[in-house]
Amino acid sequence: MSSDQVATDEVAGAPDAAPAPEPKPGRRIAPRWLILVALVIVLDVIAFVAFPQVSKTGEAECAFPACFIENSLEFPAPHPVLDLAPSSPVDPAALVTFHPSISNTLLTMWIVMAIVLTGAILMVRGSKLIPGRGQNLIETVYEFLSDFGVGIAGPAARPYIPIFAAAFLLILFDNWIGLVPPVGKIDLLRAPSSDVNITIGMALVSFVIFHVEGIRHLGLGGYLGKFFPIYEFRNGIGAGVIALFVGLIELMLEFVKPVTLSMRLFGNIYGGEVALGVMTTLTVSFIPVALLGLELMLNAIQALIFSVLTLMFIVLAIESHHEEEGQVAEEALDAIDGKEPSGLQPAH
């Protein structure tokens, strides 16, 4: 306790002891920022007066915190834009329902896909040896992603960098479009990755990709041998049973992968939107800007994580499990080279 007291005293006393700060050269910008902040507050008050909150549940008055928050939250299930099966009603209390419809998240995702695709095509069309501005940008992005992916997943990941980069860009803009104001506030548009259906779809795509790649590289027998290692019985009954058990656990983990992939993305983006909505309703409108900046960064990291995990799962799937069979000669040589001096190598 006493040490805390001393510390705070020191902090409190510090400005007195320090010489008065000189006026900084950037001081002249300050009035402009003050005017901006004042404008935002005035706009906030006008909006608050001109567009009063209406209770969704039909009550007469809208009490400040609860009803306001209720209005700014979005339900986890998306709003259907085009109902493909209007005759079958949806049970609102059910956790999992099947109802074919084109939801607002799907529509937004198509818009994002169109934007990203046209942007990428326009930027790389007519590629030159000396790149223009657009080509430069996309080359920088691709090189960064390529270096990052290869640095994390190893040189075996090089053929899969295009999948990784495409997934990253799509998910990045899927996440970011939720921060653009009209998206998420009107029924037609909503951030695609804040809908669990979309993220499960993406996770299933990556699930199919890494299993297909694993079978393509190891063959069906070799790939199944990862999960049902019957050949281990050569080393005795005990080793075989243990290997079979480990293989079963690995098989179960394969099905956990898409679940965690989809839930991580959905939870982060949806949780972020809920937090942003609550902050926006409870405070003056320029305070959530800090949270908005945080969300901008977190969304980018989530996109990176989804795509990097996809890449790593592919690399894990294509590498063979055991040394005796299906080993590429180069990898074996590397292993032999690396095995002897590994304890002696200097850290670099």
Add this chain to the structure above:
Amino acid sequence: MEHIGAGLAALGVFGPGIGIGILAGMSAQAIGRNPDAAGQIRGIAIILAAFAEGLGVLAIVVGLLAIFIKG
């Protein structure tokens, strides 16, 4: 009742918080000890933080389900 359940589910965020804290401290230590490998360590730290954070997000999802899906 649902709200109490949601609050209890949100307690699940404690664990990943501690985990990410340990991970961040350790990776900062590692970078300080070996600054040349900073890029590599940072990449691994981000991925591992995502793994730890995924568990916290599962807790949040359970809480949201408890609030929104009233059986």
